[in-house]
Amino acid sequence: MAAKKILMLVGDYVEDYEVMVPFQMLLMVGHTVHAVCPGKKAGDTVRTAIHDFEGDQTYSEKPGHNFGINFDFDAVDPAAYDALVIPGGRAPEYIRLNDRVIEITKHFAAAKKPIAAVCHGQQVLVAADVVAGKTCMAYPAVKPDILRAGGAYHEVNATYSNACTDGNLVTAPAWPAHPEWMKQFLVLLGSKIEA
Template sequence: MAKVLIIAGDFVEDYELMVPFQALQMVGHQVTVVCPNKSAGDTIKTAIHDFEGDQTYTEKPGHLFALNGDFNDILEPQFDALLIPGGRAPEYLRLDKKVIALVQAFAASQKPIAAVCHGAQLLTAANVVQGKKISAYPACAPEVTQAGGEYCEIAVTEAITDGNFVTAPAWPAHPDWLAQFNQLLTR
């Protein structure tokens, strides 16, 4: 099965990290989660974002998540695919040159890349969405468009695949998003 890299950071969306991490392992993939400036065994804090009828999502403390990989030791050729969860982490992770270089390397190698919610911020910062249909949390739509992608406004329970990219607006899309990503992983 596939070796999947997940790039995360403090205040990553809890469900968007925990569910893919567990579900992808359940179907047989090897999943490594890393965070800049942290090593295997270190923890990151997560946040739970919910949709409760307000103008935007609400945020609550999530779980501590123990990393199982060392960020400084990873290279794109070691992995078959990349997954980028959302939350607040992508906002600052996009400032890390090695994170951007990794996203660009996966895109250049045409390896499957799954991004959900604000995870699209890493795709746009890496300038890899030109001409691609990309979904994301609606607040990221201007970034997708400015980076040359076609923002796709779809139901919060849906995902879209365009080439090697599988994207979705938020965690309620997990069944569709992870199923589409798994199809790319098992080709």
């Protein structure tokens, strides 16, 4: 397996597990991951939020950890990357307002490079107008956005643990889907995991 260079788009109040776990998993299998945030440089941090499912009508939210940015957002050349990861949480709703975030996302879609988005990360995909004709999963509150953007919505199972691949796009509803979401993304990347 050739190691891939992966870009991860984050912002303050990104979901803790949805940024930390994929970042660490992708590093673990030998890929390079550059986590970037608009307005931040390598060495800066973003705050995270922990979203949990505790029987309420929607997820609960608690303070998470600080997550370290390891590359400068302004130095990103999307052509230098093999794949894109967009974690969820509250960050996607406002980083999608950044024109450069949209430009970067459109590059990956147009080049048909692997894109993995989870939970509310699909808000960035919708804003970049790249879900039309695609089947996606997301946190159920994002379903109307996907449908209005011309995408099809793949229903979420009761444990939020399923994921969906459509061409170069791998999506999932929330962090309980990490095993399936990351497995499908690793397949797109051509990664081989040996015991």
